[in-house]
Amino acid sequence: xxxxxxxxxxxxxxxxxxxxxxxxxxxxxxxxxxxxxxxxxxxxxxxxxxxxxxxxxxxxxxxxxxxxxxxxxxxxxxxxxxxxxxxxxxxxxxxxxxxxxxxxxxxxxxxxxxxxxxxxxxxxxxxxxxxxxxxxxxxxxxxxxxxxxxxxxxxxxxxxxxxxx
Amino acid sequence: xxxxxxxxxxxxxxxxxxxxxxxxxxxxxxxxxxxxxxxxxxxxxxxxxxxxxxxxxxxxxxxxxxxxxxxxxxxxxxxxxxxxxxxxxxxxxxxxxxxxxxxxxxxxxxxxxxxxxxxxxxxxxxxxxxxxxxxxxxxxxxxxxxxxxxxxxxxxxxxxxxxxxxxxxxxxxxxxxxxxxxxxxxxxxxxxxxxxxxxxxxxxxxxxxxxxxxxxxxxxxxxxxxxxxxxxxxxxxxxxxxxxxxxxxxxxxxxxxxxxxxxxxxxxxxxxxxxxxxxxxxxxxxxxxxxxxxxxxxxxxxxxxxxxxxxxxxxxxxxxxxxxxxxxxxxxxxxxxxxxxxxxxxxxxxxxxxxxxxxxxxxxxxxxxxxxxxxxxxxxxxxxxxxxxxxxxxxxxxxxxxxxxxxxxxxxxxxxxxxxxxxxxxxxxxxxxxxxxxxxxxxxxxxxxxxxxxxxxxxxxxxxxxxxxxxxxxxxxxxxxxxxxxxxxxxxxxxxxxxxxxxxxxxxxxxxxxxxxxxxxxxxxxxxxxxxxxxxxxxxxxxxxxxxxxxxx
Numbered sequence: 001x002x003x004x005x006x007x008x009x010x011x012x013x014x015x016x017x018x019x020x021x022x023x024x025x026x027x028x029x030x031x032x033x034x035x036x037x038x039x040x041x042x043x044x045x046x047x048x049x050x051x052x053x054x055x056x057x058x059x060x061x062x063x064x065x066x067x068x069x070x071x072x073x074x075x076x077x078x079x080x081x082x083x084x085x086x087x088x089x090x091x092x093x094x095x096x097x098x099x100x101x102x103x104x105x106x107x108x109x110x111x112x113x114x115x116x117x118x119x120x121x122x123x124x125x126x127x128x129x130x131x132x133x134x135x136x137x138x139x140x141x142x143x144x145x146x147x148x149x150x151x152x153x154x155x156x157x158x159x160x161x162x163x164x165x
Numbered sequence: 166x167x168x169x170x171x172x173x174x175x176x177x178x179x180x181x182x183x184x185x186x187x188x189x190x191x192x193x194x195x196x197x198x199x200x201x202x203x204x205x206x207x208x209x210x211x212x213x214x215x216x217x218x219x220x221x222x223x224x225x226x227x228x229x230x231x232x233x234x235x236x237x238x239x240x241x242x243x244x245x246x247x248x249x250x251x252x253x254x255x256x257x258x259x260x261x262x263x264x265x266x267x268x269x270x271x272x273x274x275x276x277x278x279x280x281x282x283x284x285x286x287x288x289x290x291x292x293x294x295x296x297x298x299x300x301x302x303x304x305x306x307x308x309x310x311x312x313x314x315x316x317x318x319x320x321x322x323x324x325x326x327x328x329x330x331x332x333x334x335x336x337x338x339x340x341x342x343x344x345x346x347x348x349x350x351x352x353x354x355x356x357x358x359x360x361x362x363x364x365x366x367x368x369x370x371x372x373x374x375x376x377x378x379x380x381x382x383x384x385x386x387x388x389x390x391x392x393x394x395x396x397x398x399x400x401x402x403x404x405x406x407x408x409x410x411x412x413x414x415x416x417x418x419x420x421x422x423x424x425x426x427x428x429x430x431x432x433x434x435x436x437x438x439x440x441x442x443x444x445x446x447x448x449x450x451x452x453x454x455x456x457x458x459x460x461x462x463x464x465x466x467x468x469x470x471x472x473x474x475x476x477x478x479x480x481x482x483x484x485x486x487x488x489x490x491x492x493x494x495x496x497x498x499x500x501x502x503x504x505x506x507x508x509x510x511x512x513x514x515x516x517x518x519x520x521x522x523x524x525x526x527x528x529x530x531x532x533x534x535x536x537x538x539x540x541x542x543x544x545x546x547x548x549x550x551x552x553x554x555x556x557x558x559x560x561x562x563x564x565x566x567x568x569x570x571x572x573x574x575x576x577x578x579x580x581x582x583x584x585x586x587x588x589x590x591x592x593x594x595x596x597x598x599x600x601x602x603x604x605x606x607x608x609x610x611x612x613x614x615x616x617x618x619x620x621x622x623x624x625x626x627x628x629x630x631x632x633x634x635x636x637x638x639x640x641x642x643x644x645x646x647x648x649x650x651x652x653x654x655x656x657x658x659x660x661x662x663x664x665x666x667x668x669x670x671x672x673x674x675x676x677x678x679x680x681x682x683x684x685x686x687x688x689x690x691x692x693x694x695x696x697x698x699x700x701x702x703x704x705x706x707x708x709x710x711x712x713x714x715x716x717x718x
Contacts, residue, residue, distance in 0.1 A: 033461035038403065038442055065462075072463040072620075073444030075403050091365030092560065092596050093522035095610055129445065129614075130365035131404050134522040134594075135196045135231020135529045146199035 006058045015043040046077045082117040082124035084162045087141035091130030094137040178301035185221040188240035194227035202235035208254035226376020228289035232528035247271035284492045288376035296418040299379040307498035320391040326502030328514035333487030334591040336580035345474040346392040349482035354394035357485045360401040363447035364563030367594030369518040370488040374408035378415040384491030389436045397438040447618035452485045466666035509535035513579035523596040540574040554599035562591030564611045565671030567678025587678040603700035604683040609637040611675035626669030629660040643694045643703035
């Protein structure tokens with residue numbers, strides 16, 4: 001059997017080299033699939049068809065299986081994120097302290113349901129299953145930065161700031 | 166590395182620390198960091214320099230009281246300050262060696278004095294990313310003792326004698342699990358540390374991994390020696406970036422010191438650990454699903470037997486324990502199984518870390534001996550429900566657990582007593598609810614969680630939770646009937662008995678326990694069309710959102 005040669009990088013974007021690096025570190029083993037998808041997501045922000053195909057081919061995983069993994073885990077996103085992302089935690093502690101109201105208010109302000117990005121691509125509204133900062137509930141992540149004891153007005157203010165940026 | 170060398174490192178750290186007149190510990194766990202405790206630490210260091218105080222400013226892990234952060238602990242006087250901002254640095258440094266700053270002082274004797282720290286003994290006292298700090302507090306003594314003085318059987322015997330039980334929730338005897346893996350035949354075995362803390366409202370594992378990662382690594386190495394494994398994995402949630410970063414740094418340091426890798430301490434024992442990131446799936450906390458996830462597949466559980474102890478990761482015998490279980494191992498070997506067995510109740514030994522959150526004054530992390538009553542934990546250590554509200558229930562065990570009402574607050578906390586109450590120990594989340602929480606709504610929240618987190622492999626869980634969600638939504642919106650309630654109970658039994666894995670088997674618990682203790686609230690919603698807590702929007706027509714799930718199921 002001829003030695004396996006991984007497919008060429010999809011483009012000369014430097015980020016593909018980082019992705020390739022992760023796969024090489026794991027010897028292009030199949031079990032590195034989730035690991036590699038993590039690298040793609042952290043480099044590109046999301047996973048598109050080209051990325052999934054490239055990773056699947058490189059690791060010799062059936063495309064269906066790669067797609068199955070991507071859609072199984074909540075952490076992976078198939079859509080590009082907005083310029084800013086607001087992630088509202090909806091874990092139990094935050095829920096008891098009323099994040100359902102925060103989510104509803106943010107949805108109303110942006111005019112989109114959670115899990116989506118505004119049409120102008122500026123703001124994504126996400127929910128998280130628990131970020132483990134329950135001591136500071138209700139928690140909102142602003143572009144990944146944790147803000148505790150969030151109040152409705154402060155959150156809307158932040159959205160306004162992002163919207164006019 | 167030998168025991169003498171360890172002692173030398175410890176001695177040199179102690180000598181270096183003794184040169185300072187004061188030690189200022191700044192909490193840099195996720196909670197405090199989000200309130201800029203990193204800037205506070207820089208400000209304190211700058212101030213100490215400016216004022217010519219000979220103080221050691223140290224970054225530490227979580228001190229427990231997350232709601233009062235950022236926290237600063239000043240030694241040698243052991244004064245704890247809360248809500249410290251960078252602006253207070255000048256004041257705080259000036260007070261060293263004099264009168265404490267009264268307005269920032271956190272005086273919670275009752276909160277701290279009733280706790281017993283075994284797992285958290287180093288949290289808040291060491292720099293999590295400095296391996297020498299850990300060694301100075303007897304770190305890695307247990308591993309060396311095991312490798313040099315004990316046989317694997319003796320290690321397992323010690324753990325069995327301690328009566329340690331799995332801290333992930335199930336409470337399976339750890340010694341028994343270890344001996345099963347040790348007896349399994351196979352040339353290659355694995356040790357996995359389960360840090361996939363999916364239970365919303367719980368953050369013990371995150372805290373331990375952030376505050377004292379070396380302890381978990383040491384525990385894993387001891388376990389590997391006992392069962393004959395040579396490779397370990399730590400499976401951590403990707404949502405915990407700080408824990409991952411600190412763990413990565415600690416693994417590198419441990420390798421550098423020769424405490425991981427080939428021929429550890431000149432013995433034939435070799436062991437190394439790799440980190441695997443979770444990707445946001447609650448079901449991956451289940452051991453067979455976690456193994457599938459490490460293999461790079463969808464995290465779907467498999468029927469057991471074969472148990473992972475016999476055929477786990479890549480078909481090899483695999484030991485899976487929770488973060489907190491591993492964190493308990495080094496002190497047990499250091500101080501002996503008998504010492505550990507002396508703490509706790511007859512069947513539940515040792516201590517348990519709980520994350521107390523929700524409607525409670527002192528939100529945060531506490532470690533108490535097993536057998537302490539819930540009342541003592543919530544009213545004593547937790548400081549009770551704030552703002553004059555009345556306590557209604559405490560939810561333990563996350564989505565797999567149940568709600569315990571006020572009249573049962575005097576039960577001692579142990580694996581058995583909580584199961585008897587229709588709840589379970591779970592990983593240790595305790596969410597306190599007051600009279601503004603609607604129990605039906607809470608049950609619906611948990612079922613929604615289980616519904617979205619169901620992996621979809623077996624029908625009872627996939628379809629059953631969706632149907633339960635529909636029924637609960639109907640009850641919450643005021644259009645439920647008494648028949649719905651009956652159907653709900655019936656469904657609970659079916660799901661409990663026929664699901665494949667723990668997620669499905671325990672998913673009905675929140676509904677069953679709220680039905681047991683708060684049936685009147687369900688009746689209020691159904692018959693009187695009102696929500697006693699005023700949470701549910703009863704007058705709204707039945708939401709359409711429920712329908713897609715009916716179709717899906």
